[in-house]
Amino acid sequence: MKALPLAFIGPVMRKEFRQIRRDARSLVFMIFIPAFLLVMFGFALNFDVKHIPLAVVDQDGSRTSRGLVDKFGTTEYFDIKAVLDRTGEIDGLMARERIRAALVIPPTFSEDLLAGRSPSVQFIIDGANAMSGTTAAGYAAAILQSYSQRVTLEALDRRGLGGAVRPFRADVRVWYNPELRSARFLLPGLMAFILMVILTTSTAFSIVREKERGTMEQINVSPLPPAALIIGKLVPYALISLASAHLVLALGWVLFGVAVKGSYLLLLLMMVLFLVSGLGQGILISSITRTQQVAFLISVLTTILPTFILSGFVFPVRNMPAVIQLVTYFVPARYFLVALRAIILKGVGLAAFWDQALFLAAFAVLTLALSVAMLRRGGRDRRTRRAR
């Protein structure tokens, strides 16, 4: 290819801008959907496992057993939703997801405690939701442990042996997010997730629409080089999404107090790389499909679930099997997420994530180069077909 004829990019950009402006709703959506979703999810979601709905079957019915039930009820981890008479009732409630866990105190509980025997309670967990199940079991164990400790210490006190000292305590410090605030956890992930979906879908139609309407033929016979077409189509969307990304950042700061700790310029660099990657993926989809319907399906299928699950937003990448980890290299949100957390929450410099920047740049270049190649091939095919 000869030197990129820059003169061609301007007119394509102008045409694209005009087209975007004509469809006011799409423009508004591209700019404001990410912000709207971020605000909504930022308020609605958190990773805490608290208020697990619990049913209690107290077969003992003594003051002691009620004390243990109170210990469960007064923590924020469990909400006692039902007090049942028979264990048989648990099944129905759990199948309907009215409760996630059940505590069964056996009839001999207080008797055993008084006699100095160690009694045992039954704790039933709805394992269908593995994550909240595991956590619920952990909370229950912790509550029972502190309960036992108190009972033991009281017994010591009664014999005048009080003042026993704990051997050591755990002093927990959480860095970068001391109060373990969910908004700080969530915001970088939500930004990457929402932006990725909107980015890819906003360019997914850019080329296929021309094909479906037949205007691609005109472009093919014009002297416009494919690279100029792609860049001309990319730039307007890149500007729009840059505005949208800044809106998201600003809202994260104003509403959720998540300020950018590190360098803004670095953030801008990573943002531009990410935006071009997302838009590039959309353009690539657009250049390999023939109808808008298929382009839409592919872009939704390759962004929503993969970004949600393979980016490290919710599920840590290092827990995945090696083959799946390999797949995550094709999810640009993965790199952006690492960089966002590093810049926004940790405030560290490029040294901590330069590799992410390289991968992201490679992804962007790769998608755009592939799109150019696809377009060039498509144009040639059509020209030769006509020649015949």
Place this chain on the structure above:
Amino acid sequence: MKAILSILKKEFLHLRRDPRLFPVIFISPILQLVLLGYAANLDVKNIPSVICDMDRSAAGRALIDDFVNSGYFSIEARVERMDEIDRFLDHGDAVMAFVIPRGFGDRRAAGREASVMIIADGSESQSATIGVNYATMIAARAAQSIVLESFERVRGLGVRPVLVGSEVRVWYNPELKSRNFMVPGVLGLILMIMTTVLASLGVVRERETGTMEQLIVTPIRPYQLIVGKLLPFVVIGLVDATFVITVARGWFGVPIRGSVPLLYALCLAFMLNTLGIGLFISTISRTQQQAMLTSLFFIMPQILLSGFVFPIENMPKFFQVVTHVIPIRYFFIIIRGIMLKGAGWPELWDKTAALLVLGTVILTLSVARFQKKLD
């Protein structure tokens, strides 16, 4: 009936015209399920950690061994000074750090309370919370066993420590595999995404290409047109559901404890909603691009507010109320109920009723809008 059949034929012809559509519709759900079935794993093990033992006492080493042997943490490095931890956490090479401060062993020997420092990277959402929970539990357990040992020595005093044990029973998913939870969820999501997306373009495409006018002048009634347009997507949805269920059962070994016919029947009830939403989007959009962006606006909140990953009971009250109009919320309880819990009609009738009511409302609404557009 004949009118519906001819619309059906026309729609299938349309679907066949793009040879790339069928692979996307039928292969991608399986691909997604396999990828996500392996990736969606919250069983946090081997959390990368750094150990900083500044005390080098036997007591400190014993505690460190408790952390290391628990299997939850994988030790990336052992460092000498606190400030060396920074680099590991800053670069994301470690998520947690355990620090035994100087004097730990001496304080313990003197019978005074010592402390161990547990540091977690708070920007790593899940791992940090889970890791901190594990670590404090391990520390508490270690502390307790030391107390118990000292009791052993004073057994003569007649005090015995009491330990309330718990007998934990995990129902439905005894090994607590997250996969068994996620895979049915993916079925719901794929069904929703596929059918909403396809239906959302259904009508707007005719309008964009100008063929809507032609359909209006034919003697076809609006309801026939809608039935003919939506039926192919119902078929596609059911085929996708079959694929996903087969892979979930055959490949991932997710059990199906309840009735399969009931599962299919409720898939239909769910599709009433997704197709209704899709059709609604189609009637309020002028171009396919608008329809696409509008459907994202409907799909993304459904995914995140459905209880798929983020439990509904942890949302603020307002959003908990909002989730009641999200059809997939009910469908998730239904598929998990049927597949994992062996639930049947007695447990699921109210969820089904909710799906039917929501579905009827949205479908009626979009048909009404559609009729107005035709005039």
